[in-house]
Amino acid sequence: MSETHKPRPAGRFARAWDSDIAYSFRTSPVAVVAAVVSVFIILAAIFAPLIAPYDPFNPASLNLMDGFTPPMEPNAFTGNVYWLGTDNQGRDVFSTILYGARISLFVGFAAVLFAMVLGISLGLIAGYRGGWVDSLLMRVADVQLTFPSILLALLIFGVARGFIPPAYREVMAIWVLIVAIGLSDWVQYARVVRGATMVEKNKEYVQAARVIGAHPVKILLRHILPNVMGPVLVIATIGLALAIIAEATLSFLGVGVPPTQPSLGTLIRIGQQYLFSGEWWILLFPSITLLALALAVNLLGDWLRDALNPRLR
Amino acid sequence: MTDTPLLQVTGLTRYFDVSKPWLNRVLEREEKQFLTAAADVDFEIKRGETFALVGESGSGKSTIAKMIVGLVDPSRGRILFDGQEMRFEQGAAMRQLRRRFQMIFQDPFASLNPRWRVGAIIAEPIRTFGIASGADINREVGRLLEVVGLSASDAEKFPHEFSGGQRQRIAIARALSSKPEFIVCDEPTSALDVSVQAQILNLMRDLQDEFGLTYLLISHDLSVVRHMANRIGVLYLGRLVEEADAKRLFTEPQHPYTRMLLDAVPDLALSGRRRKPVTGEIPNPINPPSGCTFHPRCPLVEDICKRKIPEVRTTPTGRAACHLLSENGLVKT
Amino acid sequence: MSGPSENPSDKTPLLSVRDLVVEFPTRRGTLRALDKVSFDIAQGEVLGMVGESGAGKSLTGAAIIGLLEPPGRIAGGEIRLRGERIDNLPREKMRRIRGRRIGMVFQDPLTSLNPLYTVAQQLIETIRTHMDVSEGEARKRAVALLDRVGIPAAARRIDDYPHHFSGGMRQRVVIALALCAEPELVLADEPTTALDVSVQAQIIDVLKEICAERGASVMLITHDMGVIAETADRVAVLYAGRVAEIGPVRDVIQAAEHPYTAGLMGSIPTLTQNAARLTQIPGSMPRLNAIPQGCAFNPRCPKVFDRCRTDRPELIDRDNGRHVSCWLYDAATQQVAHD
Numbered sequence: 009m010s011e012t013h014k015p016r017p018a019g020r021f022a023r024a025w026d027s028d029i030a031y032s033f034r035t036s037p038v039a040v041v042a043a044v045v046s047v048f049i050i051l052a053a054i055f056a057p058l059i060a061p062y063d064p065f066n067p068a069s070l071n072l073m074d075g076f077t078p079p080m081e082p083n084a085f086t087g088n089v090y091w092l093g094t095d096n097q098g099r100d101v102f103s104t105i106l107y108g109a110r111i112s113l114f115v116g117f118a119a120v121l122f123a124m125v126l127g128i129s130l131g132l133i134a135g136y137r138g139g140w141v142d143s144l145l146m147r148v149a150d151v152q153l154t155f156p157s158i159l160l161a162l163l164i165f166g167v168a169r170g171f172i173p174p175a176y177r178e179v180m181a182i183w184v185l186i187v188a189i190g191l192s193d194w195v196q197y198a199r200v201v202r203g204a205t206m207v208e209k210n211k212e213y214v215q216a217a218r219v220i221g222a223h224p225v226k227i228l229l230r231h232i233l234p235n236v237m238g239p240v241l242v243i244a245t246i247g248l249a250l251a252i253i254a255e256a257t258l259s260f261l262g263v264g265v266p267p268t269q270p271s272l273g274t275l276i277r278i279g280q281q282y283l284f285s286g287e288w289w290i291l292l293f294p295s296i297t298l299l300a301l302a303l304a305v306n307l308l309g310d311w312l313r314d315a316l317n318p319r320l321r
Numbered sequence: 322m323t324d325t326p327l328l329q330v331t332g333l334t335r336y337f338d339v340s341k342p343w344l345n346r347v348l349e350r351e352e353k354q355f356l357t358a359a360a361d362v363d364f365e366i367k368r369g370e371t372f373a374l375v376g377e378s379g380s381g382k383s384t385i386a387k388m389i390v391g392l393v394d395p396s397r398g399r400i401l402f403d404g405q406e407m408r409f410e411q412g413a414a415m416r417q418l419r420r421r422f423q424m425i426f427q428d429p430f431a432s433l434n435p436r437w438r439v440g441a442i443i444a445e446p447i448r449t450f451g452i453a454s455g456a457d458i459n460r461e462v463g464r465l466l467e468v469v470g471l472s473a474s475d476a477e478k479f480p481h482e483f484s485g486g487q488r489q490r491i492a493i494a495r496a497l498s499s500k501p502e503f504i505v506c507d508e509p510t511s512a513l514d515v516s517v518q519a520q521i522l523n524l525m526r527d528l529q530d531e532f533g534l535t536y537l538l539i540s541h542d543l544s545v546v547r548h549m550a551n552r553i554g555v556l557y558l559g560r561l562v563e564e565a566d567a568k569r570l571f572t573e574p575q576h577p578y579t580r581m582l583l584d585a586v587p588d589l590a591l592s593g594r595r596r597k598p599v600t601g602e603i604p605n606p607i608n609p610p611s612g613c614t615f616h617p618r619c620p621l622v623e624d625i626c627k628r629k630i631p632e633v634r635t636t637p638t639g640r641a642a643c644h645l646l647s648e649n650g651l652v653k654t
Numbered sequence: 655m656s657g658p659s660e661n662p663s664d665k666t667p668l669l670s671v672r673d674l675v676v677e678f679p680t681r682r683g684t685l686r687a688l689d690k691v692s693f694d695i696a697q698g699e700v701l702g703m704v705g706e707s708g709a710g711k712s713l714t715g716a717a718i719i720g721l722l723e724p725p726g727r728i729a730g731g732e733i734r735l736r737g738e739r740i741d742n743l744p745r746e747k748m749r750r751i752r753g754r755r756i757g758m759v760f761q762d763p764l765t766s767l768n769p770l771y772t773v774a775q776q777l778i779e780t781i782r783t784h785m786d787v788s789e790g791e792a793r794k795r796a797v798a799l800l801d802r803v804g805i806p807a808a809a810r811r812i813d814d815y816p817h818h819f820s821g822g823m824r825q826r827v828v829i830a831l832a833l834c835a836e837p838e839l840v841l842a843d844e845p846t847t848a849l850d851v852s853v854q855a856q857i858i859d860v861l862k863e864i865c866a867e868r869g870a871s872v873m874l875i876t877h878d879m880g881v882i883a884e885t886a887d888r889v890a891v892l893y894a895g896r897v898a899e900i901g902p903v904r905d906v907i908q909a910a911e912h913p914y915t916a917g918l919m920g921s922i923p924t925l926t927q928n929a930a931r932l933t934q935i936p937g938s939m940p941r942l943n944a945i946p947q948g949c950a951f952n953p954r955c956p957k958v959f960d961r962c963r964t965d966r967p968e969l970i971d972r973d974n975g976r977h978v979s980c981w982l983y984d985a986a987t988q989q990v991a992h993d
Contacts, residue, residue: 031681212432213442216492219390220446220499221419234436377850484938485707514706514877514939519921519932526931541851548923548932571925583925585855587880589907590926599855602822 032315039311045304049297053109060103061091065268074098076282079289093289095278101289104275105297111271112298115185116252120244122190123251127197128240132228134198135205146202149195157192158257164188165263178266185264189254196243204236238316245309249302256298272298325404326365327503327535328389333362333398335384339607356607358384360559362398363633368502371529371536373546373567375582376556379606382539385556386507389537390424402503420450423496427508429488433480439466439491440476446499465494469524486517493524497532507539522549543586547571552639555579558606558614565639575641577619613644621645666737667694668871669718669839674741675730676710676717676895678942685942687713688895690731692969695839700862700872702886702903704879706939709892711875715843717741718873719756720748735839754784757832757870759861761844763824766831767816773800773827774812777834784835799830803860822853829861833868840865843875858885879922883907888975891915894939894950897969901976911978914951949981957982 024030033039052059063069077083079093079101092101134145152160168184169177208214209232217227252272258264259273267274272294279291340346340353359381366372374382387393389400391407400407402418423446426432433442443462447453453461463473469490480488489509496504509525510518522545528534540546546553546567553570555563555578563576574580585599601618604610610617616626623644631642676688688710695701705711716722718733720743733741740751752758760766768776777796781787787795793812800808803826805819816824825845832840842861846854862885865872874885882889883903890900891912899912910916920933937954940946946953952962961981969977970984981987 212426212428213434215387215392216424216426216432216495217445218392219419219422219424220449221391221416222445222449231434235434377852486938515879516706516918516921516935517938519923519934520936522923523931523934543851544923544925547925568928581852585852586925587855587858587878587884589880589883589922589924598859599852602820602853603850 029315033311036311036315038307042304042307042311045300046308049109049301049304050113052106053113056103056106056110060100060106062100062103064099064104064107071098076287078287092293093287095275095290096282096287101275101293104270105272105294108270108272108275108294109297109301111182111265111269112252112255112273112301115182115189115255115265115271116248118186119189119193119251119255120247122186123193123247124197124240124244126190127194128201128233128236130194131198131201132205132232132236135202136209136224136228136232138206142202145198149198152192152195155192157189158254160192161185161188161254161258162261162263164191165258178268182265182269185255185258188258189251192254193247193251196247197240200239200243201236204239205232208232208235242309242313242316245312246306249305249309252298252305253302272301327368327403328366328537329399329401329404330365330385330389331363331399331401333359333385333388333400334396335359335381335388335393336396354607357381357559357609358606359388362556362559362561364554364561364564366503366535366537368535369529369533370551371538371549373538373540373550373553374556375540375543375546375553377541377582377603379558379603380556381559382541382556383507384559386424386505386537386539390422390505391419416450420446420452420499421501422503422505423499423501424505424507425489425492425496425509428512429485429492430512432492433488433495435480437479438476439478439480439483442480442491443476443495443498446495450499452499461498462494465498466491468497468528469494470520484517485513486520489513489517489521490524493521493528497528500532501534503535503537505537505539508541509538510545511540511542518545525549543571543582555582558604558609560614560642561633562615562643563636563639563641565636565641569638573638575636575638575646576615576643577621577645578615579641581618581620613642668697668699668736669695669873670734670737671714671718671731672734673731674714674717674728674733676713676722676726677729678726680725682943686729686895686945687726687942688717689945690968691892691895691897692731693890693897693900695871695873697838698866698869698871699888700865700874700886702882702889703873703875703892704877704882704889705892706877708894708939708942710895711877711892712843713895714892715841715873715875719752719758719841720745721752750784753780753837754835755838757835757837757840759825759828759832759840759842759845761847763821763828763848764816766828767824769816772813772815773819777812777831780831781834796830796834799834800827802864803827803830804856805830822849822857825849825853825857826860829857829864833864833870836868837870840870840872841875842872844877845874846881847876847878854881855884861885879907879919891918894945895942896950897977897979898951899976899978899980900969901972901974901978905974905976911972911976911983912951912980913955913957913982917954917956949979961987 071086073085074083074088074094075096075098077088077090077094079091080089082089090100090102094100095104130145134142165184165188172180214227214231217231255264255271256273256276259271260277262277264273265271275294276291276298279294283291335358336355337358338353339356341351362385364372374385376382384393388395402422405418407418440459440462443465444458447458447461462476466473466475471487471490480491483491510521513521529536538546538549550567553565553567554561555576557578563579565575570579571583574583581599584597604614604617612628613626613631616622619626625644631644633640633642634646636646672692674688674691675686678685678687691714693701703711703714717728722728728741732739735755740748774793774796778789778792781792781795797809797812800812805811805823805826816827819827845861846857849857858881874882876882886903888901889903889906891898891906891914893914898914899906899910906915907919910919917933917935921935923932935954940950948964949962949967952958955962967979967981967984969979971977972983
């Protein structure tokens with residue numbers, strides 16, 4: 009019998025490649041395609057300044073005569089050719105997408121990180137302490153869940169605008185956006201972490217640490233946290249897709265990032281004004297990018313959820 | 322003083338509030354409900370001996386173990402470790418006390434943090450109490466692993482790479498790492514297969530001889546308890562109904578519950594002994610029977626048993642709580 | 655193996671398992687969880703099946719009733735109920751055998767009882783699914799059965815839901831449910847493991863008595879030798895998916911032939927012996943992906959010799975109702991010992 013079994017390979021990388029999760033990844037075409045698309049877009053966004061043929065935010069390099077150039081066609085006045093055409097101000101759509109994805113991804117990652125830190129901390133405290141602390145935090149969470157998160161983000165945005173002096177609004181807009189999306193998303197993390205913490209805290213390894221008098225903060229961070237991170241990673245991945253969409257929605261509604269620093273959502277908002285006058289490319293290409301990014305990240309999250317769920321394996 | 326018992330427990334009592342949430346209680350007009358997990362439990366453990374608490378589910382044996390190591394606060398009663406009352410000790414003095422006792426748990430799959438390497442798991446008490454530092458920790462961990470029958474190189478592995486028995490050895494190594502005098506063993510082998518159980522029980526005995534350990538053994542398995550203990554306390558619904566010398570408990574059981582429990586143990590020796598049929602089930606501990614809680618199942622029940630909680634009295638083999646007992650044993654049999 | 659089901663001779667055992675192989679395909683290769691397991695259960699007999707966790711005892715039960723969890727599959731051998739093969743039956747036919755001809759009692763009573771229906775509904779439905787009786791007749795039988803398994807005030811309590819019963823009472827209900835269609839074989843998988851000692855003794859007695867009354871055979875799967883000693887006529891000891899030894903309970907417990915059984919018996923503390931140390935078998939049972947060549951027990955065996963490390967011993971008939979798979983009892987070995 010035993011000779012039919014492949015031995016576990018040596019070496020850190022080889023072992024990781026051979027692990028169950030890596031195997032599940034390798035054998036899932038959807039996950040591989042989703043990962044490739046996500047990584048491709050993320051890398052393109054990170055290296056936008058190196059890849060982009062034009063700098064869309066440098067007014068000096070813009071020529072209004074280049075405006076509304078269709079994709080792959082020479083401009084009627086300047087003869088310049090742009091892969092994906094140009095927008096109303098003559099900015100190269102391909103370049104704006106690269107820079108726009110950069111903003112979208114930055115806001116998405118930062119909002120998820122913010123929501124995660126907040127949600128995990130409150131979830132750990134609620135789950136471990138129990139009692140009235142738990143009741144209070146979870147009631148706050150319940151109340152928050154009754155608001156649609158976009159509405160909440162709009163509300164936070166509105167309140168923040170009232171506090172921030174006009175001179176700083178442009179600079180602060182992106183941070184306000186991150187906080188708004190993050191604040192509307194922390195509840196999921198808190199709930200999942202709280203549930204998992206309540207399970208873990210009664211396990212005997214936690215009791216063993218309590219018997220020797222280990223400090224509660226140490227127990228939470230070193231014992232419990234590593235054991236509740238699995239489900240958190242899943243919601244964080246799916247949450248990233250949702251945060252990117254939320255950012256796009258807010259920017260589309262005009263309350264997001266300023267037009268001087270357009271994100272994918274801003275680009276779509278600009279594009280939709282020209283759709284019926286025939287300049288379809290200004291809307292189409294940013295939309296496709298947003299769709300591909302959100303879909304890929306979401307599928308990756310779905311795969312991760314299934315791969316980490318022992319009952320589905 | 323050498324004849325101070327290492328552990329002294331007096332009047333140990335613990336209630337748990339098992340009421341429904343406040344709103345439900347108001348709407349359904351229900352009283353608060355309490356579960357008595359342990360009631361007026363007294364016992365002493367001498368240095369170097371193994372004292373066992375046996376009982377079925379709901380007997381409170383695990384709650385008592387948890388109160389002794391400080392995982393659960395007593396509602397009433399005192400726990401004295403080497404003459405020091407535990408709940409009054411704070412800060413450094415408490416740390417000094419904690420260093421001297423440890424606990425081994427039932428489920429070796431839950432008692433080791435799955436994300437930690439074995440070395441870190443065993444070293445946790447060493448680091449927490451600042452017993453050693455730097456390379457000394459690794460050396461000590463390696464030594465402990467060898468003491469419990471594993472190899473020093475196992476420190477690099479994760480718990481999931483070990484079988485149940487090996488994990489229990491790791492848990493024992495962790496318990497030993499703070500060099501304790503007293504170890505509370507809560508069902509240490511009930512999750513293990515019998516052949517592995519034998520290895521762990523033998524190891525526990527060897528360690529006791531080598532390090533002069535004192536054990537409090539919590540178990541539901543009478544044969545394990547008989548094999549390991551010097552003295553045994555029998556619990557029923559949170560009360561200590563009998564305490565006796567280990568061997569004599571089995572030959573001269575005093576309390577009717579102890580007798581019933583012995584009758585229920587499967588007869589592996591195939592001696593063909595005809596045992597008395599066991600009757601009834603353990604009542605709900607939220608609403609325990611009045612008087613002696615064993616009276617609904619007791620074959621010898623009398624009127625007084627239903628009214629009055631029996632006091633603990635001295636018996637030929639130790640002590641027991643039964644109205645029908647006198648100095649010479651049971652009044653009627 | 656003789657005869658189709660229509661004319662079972664008296665010699666045909668009720669259940670006959672021959673060379674049963676159960677495999678689990680995994681991406682690292684196929685795990686053989688049961689490797690040529692063979693045993694018989696005679697009419698009215700209680701066969702105990704004992705082994706440590708992972709030895710394959712529950713898997714044997716699951717294979718017999720056709721409830722192996724995928725990807726596990728029967729990869730060889732045959733299972734016959736009164737001479738009729740049941741290991742390759744279509745799902746629907748197997749479903750009718752379960753419940754009707756083979757009753758089942760599991761460790762956790764709640765897995766066998768539907769929490770949404772009263773005990774009466776479940777018992778009556780089971781009786782009427784398998785037998786042609788009226789609703790009233792079925793109810794009468796159900797009450798009688800509950801009464802028989804020791805449920806007080808059965809006629810009233812039959813209309814309660816499972817959660818109204820205590821753990822021990824629930825297991826009694828499960829026993830009634832397993833027996834209500836008058837099966838020929840009852841498969842009891844760790845029926846007392848979740849119960850307290852004082853309740854366990856009662857359940858064992860009920861199960862044993864009621865099966866004896868009805869002439870049902872029992873396959874009792876447990877890790878607890880004490881339960882086997884109290885209940886079974888014969889016992890099969892499993893090790894690493896193979897049968898180590900089968901024989902009458904008294905013989906196996908008091909004079910085990912296989913070194914594994916002997917070690918196992920020595921490792922159990924009892925209420926009568928006074929050894930300071932328990933006999934211990936070194937090491938632990940191999941994982942399924944690392945079963946050694948030859949006899950699966952050879953690395954832990956105190957009596958191991960060369961042949962054990964290369965050749966796998968088959969069950970050797972000891973001509974006294976006992977079978978043991980150990981080279982110590984092979985004719986050639988014994989010859990050498992005598993010379």
